[in-house]
Structures are given as structure tokens and as C-alpha cells.
Amino acid sequence: MRYFATGLLATTLLLTACVKDTKEIAQDVGLLPAGCGSAGARLQVDEGGNTFCADMQLIATGDGSSVIITGVDLGANSVVLQVEDLAVGEHPMTEAANGVLYMRSGVAYTVATGAEGTLNILEHDAENRRLRASFSAPVFNELNGITRQLQGQVEVTYTVGG
Numbered sequence: 001m002r003y004f005a006t007g008l009l010a011t012t013l014l015l016t017a018c019v020k021d022t023k024e025i026a027q028d029v030g031l032l033p034a035g036c037g038s039a040g041a042r043l044q045v046d047e048g049g050n051t052f053c054a055d056m057q058l059i060a061t062g063d064g065s066s067v068i069i070t071g072v073d074l075g076a077n078s079v080v081l082q083v084e085d086l087a088v089g090e091h092p093m094t095e096a097a098n099g100v101l102y103m104r105s106g107v108a109y110t111v112a113t114g115a116e117g118t119l120n121i122l123e124h125d126a127e128n129r130r131l132r133a134s135f136s137a138p139v140f141n142e143l144n145g146i147t148r149q150l151q152g153q154v155e156v157t158y159t160v161g162g
Contacts, residue, residue: 037155040130043071045079045152050104052077060131060158062086067131067158078103081154083133086124093117093137102139102150109148112140117150129158 036053043054054071080101117137
């Protein structure tokens, strides 16, 4: 009986070690791209060892002078980025301008009062409604007092609402 239990344990460990997570399986069969998004459809954020990729949903809408980008990952975490100035170059990110909302495991983080990050518009093609940017900002949760540092990249083609 002891050998059976040892064999069963070894088989269980072997099978468990070979199991891939859902995202890896979806990437292997071509349902999801191997990296984060694709050209014209990418929102990726790094936060202290946690990587967010908008691989569930990515929506970008604008009005000709600003764009709001919303991304959701497979774990239901989300990022909302508000780009208020589409001019190429660096722009401040504050609680009032070019803001970001980062939702991780149901906990909301935003740029805190008095804090500032940087939004760098790398490319804006108004005719084709394409935007490529990077950003870095400290975000804060008012309930638990935790501050996190976000580093992100976005490349989207946005729609213009009527």
C-alpha cells in the first residue's frame, strides 16, 4: 500500500507540474497573441513584479483632442488611462490631468494629490486615429495607504464618438 501511495503522489506531482495556465494554453492555440497585444492594440503596465496586459478587452475612444483607454486582463484587473493632450512630447500626470486608474484584485489606485507622473506621447496620427505612448506614475490607494509605481506602454487605434 505504501508503494501505491508513493506512486500516486509522484504521478500527481508530475501531472500538476505539466499543467499550463489558461492564458498559456490560449496563446499556444492562437486564441491570444504570444506577447502583450498586437500592433495598434496594446496596453501593458508593470507594477512591482506584477505585469498587466489588456488581453481580455481594450477600448480606446476620443473626441479629437483627448482619448480614454480602458483595458481589462484575464484576471479582471483593469487600467483606465485618460490622455488629455495628444501633442507629441512629455506631459504631467496628476490627479487632475492625464490621470490613470489601476484596479488590481478589486483595489483601486489613482495618482495621489500632490504626486506627479509623466505621460510621454511618442506618436499621434490624427488622420488614422493612432496613439502610441508610455507613462510612469506613482499611484495610491486611499483606503489602505499603499503606493505603487506604474510603468506602462500603450499603442491603440481609437474611435471618435459622435
